[in-house]
Amino acid sequence: MNARGTALVGACGLALVLGTTPANAALVGTTKWTQLSPATHPSARYYSAMTYDGSHNLVLFGGYTDGVGFLSDTWVWDGSTWTNKNPAHHPSARDGAAMTYDSASNSVILFGGEDGTAFADTWSWSGIDWTQLTPAQSPPKRAWAGMAASPTTSAPILFGGLDSAGLVDTWTWENANNKWSAVTTAHHPTARSDFGMTLDTVHSEIVVFGGGNWSGTTLNTEYGDTWTFNGTDWTQEHSAYFRAIRLEKTMMTVILLLIVAVAAFNIIASLVMVVSEKRNDIAILRTLGFSRGGVVATFIVQGTLIGWIGALAGTGLGILLAVYAGDIVHAFERWFGFELFDPAVYYISRIPSELRASDVALVSITAFTLTFLATIYPARRAAATEPAAALRYE
Numbered sequence: 001m002n003a004r005g006t007a008l009v010g011a012c013g014l015a016l017v018l019g020t021t022p023a024n025a026a027l028v029g030t031t032k033w034t035q036l037s038p039a040t041h042p043s044a045r046y047y048s049a050m051t052y053d054g055s056h057n058l059v060l061f062g063g064y065t066d067g068v069g070f071l072s073d074t075w076v077w078d079g080s081t082w083t084n085k086n087p088a089h090h091p092s093a094r095d096g097a098a099m100t101y102d103s104a105s106n107s108v109i110l111f112g113g114e115d116g117t118a119f120a121d122t123w124s125w126s127g128i129d130w131t132q133l134t135p136a137q138s139p140p141k142r143a144w145a146g147m148a149a150s151p152t153t154s155a156p157i158l159f160g161g162l163d164s165a166g167l168v169d170t171w172t173w174e175n176a177n178n179k180w181s182a183v184t185t186a187h188h189p190t191a192r193s194d195f196g197m198t199l200d201t202v203h204s205e206i207v208v209f210g211g212g213n214w215s216g217t218t219l220n221t222e223y224g225d226t227w228t229f230n231g232t233d234w235t236q237e238h239s240a241y242f243r244a245i246r247l248e249k250t251m252m253t254v255i256l257l258l259i260v261a262v263a264a265f266n267i268i269a270s271l272v273m274v275v276s277e278k279r280n281d282i283a284i285l286r287t288l289g290f291s292r293g294g295v296v297a298t299f300i301v302q303g304t305l306i307g308w309i310g311a312l313a314g315t316g317l318g319i320l321l322a323v324y325a326g327d328i329v330h331a332f333e334r335w336f337g338f339e340l341f342d343p344a345v346y347y348i349s350r351i352p353s354e355l356r357a358s359d360v361a362l363v364s365i366t367a368f369t370l371t372f373l374a375t376i377y378p379a380r381r382a383a384a385t386e387p388a389a390a391l392r393y394e
Helices: 239-277 279-287 292-323 325-336 357-374 376-383
Strands: 015-018 025-028 033-036 049-052 058-065 069-077 082-084 098-102 107-111 122-125 130-133 146-149 156-159 170-174 179-183 196-200 205-209 212-215 218-222 226-229 234-236
Touching: 049 098, 098 156, 146 205, 239 279, 239 292, 239 357, 239 376, 279 292, 292 325, 292 357, 292 376, 357 376
Parallel strands: 098 146, 146 196
Antiparallel strands: 015 025, 025 033, 049 058, 058 069, 069 082, 098 107, 107 122, 122 130, 146 156, 156 170, 170 179, 196 205, 205 226, 212 218, 226 234
């Protein structure tokens, strides 16, 4: 499993982020960040887990350090300095674990993570030592999941993560029964990991933002959506807006396919006209021994050449437009003296354009295939020309 950037930040009126340089620590208050320089601090690392521990402290566990590997140390921040707790017991070295405070047990609950292989173990931090729990029921193994306190019960809520593929399940920790229970929801975010997730105490809901959908070490999709969890179901914020965008993308795909189809029909019509005009010539060639297969091949080559030249030209033009879309829009705005996207209305000031090789390949292959198929009917019609009938009145 490939390591990817994520940060789990605990909060109790403040949040603390450990950076990648030895003494990088920053404190955020209500208005600004302040970089701190504690004399004692954890070693440089990333992909560690951190959360509020219920006693006005923050607890940091594990992570990864280049040249060292996976870590298993536990540190506590008390507002002014870091303390290495050196507990007698602890989870094995890992990164990408999910961790949050459980008020029912007055402890921190940690689940999963990875050291090249994902874990499915559950641990409890008492403030002094780690204890491995043996729940009667547990989520499947995963790393890069999100965990936060439930807005209704304060119990830890676990969502998503990654094993060999992204996960979409939601689980809650039941301390009294020593088990994880699956939460069945009518809606949920798409499969993802590496996202931000925390409890919004003001609005009494868990908030999830972003993340990515991975297959092993391959990133399939990056997300910029926002979801909230009220304790029973997930809701996508501005869902009507995103549905409209999805519908627009679907319609644009249909329109593009119709344009390609019209081009293919134009090739058919053009070749049919050529067949009609060259009927006598085809008949003469047939009388000279030109085979039906030769006639078919001639018209297929002619039609395919026409179609592929057009498809290549269109692909090149489309790539240029995608790459320079912003510059083109700015040029039109300067020439005609108007603003195409008013930020006060559309919340954007430019045309977002992302060139994806997979999309270019799909559209190009589809166009090439349709133009080739469009040549078959006229070619077969040309090959069906009977020399005697065509030359009867010549």
